[in-house]
Amino acid sequence: MAKIQRHWFTLVVSMLAGCAPAGGRHSPRAIAPPVVPLTADGVHALVASPGARATLVNLWATWCAPCREEMPALLKVARARRAEGLRLVLISTDAEDQLPQVARFLAAQGVTDTSYLAAGSEMAFIDGLDPRWSGALPATFVYDGAGRLEAFWEGAANEARFDQSIQTALTHSIATEKPTP
Amino acid sequence: MNSIRHPRLVLVAVALLVAVTARARAQAAPSPASPATPTGGADVARPMALAIGQPAPMRETRMKVVDGRERSIAAVAGKKGTLVIFMCKHCPWVKQWQRRIARIGNAAQAQGVGVIAVNANDPAAYPEDDFEPMKAQAKQLGFKFPYVVDATSEVARAFGATRTPEVFLFDAEGRLVYHGAVDDNARDEKAVQNPWLKQAIDAVVVDKVVATAETKMFGCGIKFRGAS
Numbered sequence: 001m002a003k004i005q006r007h008w009f010t011l012v013v014s015m016l017a018g019c020a021p022a023g024g025r026h027s028p029r030a031i032a033p034p035v036v037p038l039t040a041d042g043v044h045a046l047v048a049s050p051g052a053r054a055t056l057v058n059l060w061a062t063w064c065a066p067c068r069e070e071m072p073a074l075l076k077v078a079r080a081r082r083a084e085g086l087r088l089v090l091i092s093t094d095a096e097d098q099l100p101q102v103a104r105f106l107a108a109q110g111v112t113d114t115s116y117l118a119a120g121s122e123m124a125f126i127d128g129l130d131p132r133w134s135g136a137l138p139a140t141f142v143y144d145g146a147g148r149l150e151a152f153w154e155g156a157a158n159e160a161r162f163d164q165s166i167q168t169a170l171t172h173s174i175a176t177e178k179p180t181p
Numbered sequence: 182m183n184s185i186r187h188p189r190l191v192l193v194a195v196a197l198l199v200a201v202t203a204r205a206r207a208q209a210a211p212s213p214a215s216p217a218t219p220t221g222g223a224d225v226a227r228p229m230a231l232a233i234g235q236p237a238p239m240r241e242t243r244m245k246v247v248d249g250r251e252r253s254i255a256a257v258a259g260k261k262g263t264l265v266i267f268m269c270k271h272c273p274w275v276k277q278w279q280r281r282i283a284r285i286g287n288a289a290q291a292q293g294v295g296v297i298a299v300n301a302n303d304p305a306a307y308p309e310d311d312f313e314p315m316k317a318q319a320k321q322l323g324f325k326f327p328y329v330v331d332a333t334s335e336v337a338r339a340f341g342a343t344r345t346p347e348v349f350l351f352d353a354e355g356r357l358v359y360h361g362a363v364d365d366n367a368r369d370e371k372a373v374q375n376p377w378l379k380q381a382i383d384a385v386v387v388d389k390v391v392a393t394a395e396t397k398m399f400g401c402g403i404k405f406r407g408a409s
């Protein structure tokens with residue numbers, strides 16, 4: 001019950017944050033997306049859940065300049081690839097009391113889908129997601145439709161790198177899809 | 182989002198979705214490997230960090246100190262051990278930890294552990310990480326150990342360091358005995374439960390085994406020189 005109350009609080013904070021001036025390229029009245037806590041296990045479940053031919057998981061933070069800088073390119077590619085079956089999972093690593101800032105940044109970027117906040121201890125989250133990840137931000141993981149890791153890198157990327165890794169994951173997914181009877 | 186008037190219902194729906202998908206995954210694969218388990222075909226662009234037990238690489242490489250002299254890791258090595266700290270100035274996470282880094286580093290040096298702080302960031306990406314700001318940072322923090330520039334980022338690459346702050350502690354024989362974070366709470370020193378680096382130094386000084394040899398916390402990715 002406590003967890004549910006916490007999630008409810010999170011949603012309310014996110015929605016209220018959306019009412020504040022966003023200060024970004026989108027309308028200052030842009031509505032912030034819901035931001036909900038997610039553990040590393042939750043990420044794995046989400047990545048393996050049906051409904052996408054590829055999933056890109058991006059770890060970012062409001063305090064991280066390269067994270068903020070790469071976000072427009074990432075969102076541009078994600079929007080362009082959405083119809084082909086790309087699922088975008090944005091996970092902020094900000095502290096819980098930074099939620100209003102997280103929601104405001106996402107609103108300013110025009111993000112409307114549910115977004116996430118890394119939950120649990122930092123080390124458990126990092127190692128739970130992938131032991132090879134050092135915790136450096138930004139970090140990006142790209143999975144195919146079956147939840148197999150296709151690419152992982154630390155550091156900022158440009159539009160071409162995002163697009164190429166997504167294309168590779170989509171191609172592998174389509175190649176391994178079973179034909180409909 | 183204007184249509185969401187019942188956040189509790191949305192929460193229940195999200196919880197159900199996660200539960201159903203997790204169950205479906207479990208049913209589909211009775212003994213599954215984690216989907217994020219490293220696979221042979223994955224394109225992983227990340228250097229391997231130095232392994233516990235390994236010696237420091239590029240020990241003899243001389244690097245410019247903020248006081249204008251040059252120092253290498255070998256030159257600062259202490260009788261009890263050596264601490265190499267990858268840090269910088271611009272990173273918000275370094276800013277949270279830097280007073281602890283100064284205090285722990287100064288104390289370690291007094292205990293016979295040689296200390297060197299290394300900035301491998303490209304100042305073209307972060308002007309705040311250039312030489313002059315580093316000088317001011319070292320002075321402000323009262324570093325009693327050298328703060329040097331890794332002018333090619335090759336030392337950081339050789340260590341497999343990728344974030345700031347990231348620390349590597351070597352014992353008296355020069356073997357890596359601790360790698361990772363300063364402690365488990367960047368934002369609130371009073372709330373720290375695991376002062377990992379301090380515990381590791383305390384162990385090295387009395388030649389005992391370090392209880393927790395590897396840790397991780399979120400940090401700023403190093404902007405390597407010469408990288409696109």
